[in-house]
Amino acid sequence: MSSSRRFKGRKAIVTGGASGIGLGVCARLAFEGAQVAVWDMSEDALALAGDSIGASVTTIRVDITDPQAVERARDETLAALGGIDILVASAGITGPNTTVAEYPVDAWRQVIDVNLNGLFYCNRAVVPSMIAGGYGRIVNVASVAGKEGNPNASAYSASKAAVIGLTKSLGKELAKNNITVNCVTPAAVRTPIFDQMTQAHIDYMLSKIPIGRFGTVEEVTALICWLASKECSFTTGGVFDVSGGRATY
Template sequence: MIPEGIGRDWHRNGREGQAVSSDRRFQGRKAIVTGGASGIGLGVATRLVSEGAQVAIWDMSPGALAKARDMIGGGVTGVRVDITDPDAVQAAQEETLSALGGIDILVASAGITGPNTTTWEYPIDAWRKVVDVNLNGLFYCNRAVVPSMLSGAYGRIVNVASIAGKEGNPNASAYSASKAAVIGLTKSLGKELAKNNITVNCVTPAAVRTPIFDQMSQPHIDYMLSKIPMGRFGTIEEVAALICWLASEECSFTTGGVFDVSGGRATY
């Protein structure tokens, strides 16, 4: 479901930082949000639409896509895609181009956590799956949209990494490693596109209560909360606000950047 506070008319809540804008800064822009049928992706897609964008939500679940479209309303196209399949990603890119007429923005937020266990006991198949979704799938999506952005001489790519990619969370080695790799990929691609009016940045959230919590053990959730100086989890609205600035025209002299949204947890 769409988190409370997300919708056409956003409000401000000082404690939770739910500041919203009613302007139309994304008017005429075409965006892709991967993992956009739930969690942070859904929050970002909702805000982009509320500010004028046409959005293609990429997700694996037809049911979740239909529900997200119904919740957000007009301005949304649902595209079913398995991002771990490069051919499927390319097909989704072509379907999106046909539906929207262009691609200006990519927010790559699809991801999984994998099991919570020690590195030496980590199942090989689970390791490969986490890396395939969080790193390879994100790479395929970044790779697929760049040619269209180059042809349009404009683009904004925002990759969702994690504070775990900076610090490394115990009992989450695959997740931490994959998110560290996303940071490295973002920096490389940002430099490659720096002269093309295409910015590439990433965000590194601490824990935000979304359906991804269902993939984690309670001790691991408790550990993540204990590391946040603010003493609370982040909100979808707080992360979406930062992502949407990075996806906007205002973000014109920042690329290859890594933006903390961790309640003070980040150590660098």
């Protein structure tokens, strides 16, 4: 891990920050000098994340599907950190692995509510503070499934495609405000989200990666943290693959 202090003085929010890619991002941001607010649903995971990362972390339990709860968490973050410079929106769920014809409507709504609506609420909530501060970096975690569509994962694929569209739109809106908005589209990374998938679906995803292995949290974290840094000053509305060669465009 880099020993630079490129995030010294920066204040960051990471959603889904208590596990998987989000936890990796929290740890690296904190290691490189940021004050980090970890947003997550799991109180137990938040406690473990706070203990493992250290004193530069504020943990906040929030249901991102509730816009009022997101605004309360935003206000709590502002009170604790004194500002918001960075948002990494990594919270997400996979939903069931089944065909469109058999996809449960309630499950469809839940996936869209977490992966798209929740991400929108978080993006929306931080923009005023970033504009007021004259600086911001937003990084949304989408998926290669949003570009290519995975069979038996229609809600997940659709929600991540929508995240890409939202990112492009917001990036253009904020282009003159010294705020960049980009997204990453990882192929499969072995994290606790695998527990939500069937083994057949996991095997399918691996078969599509030319490098022949899953990505690592560290590899995705490195890209996200560049996009979240001051160095990323002339790139906005971008879509960045971490796919082991899978992405076809």
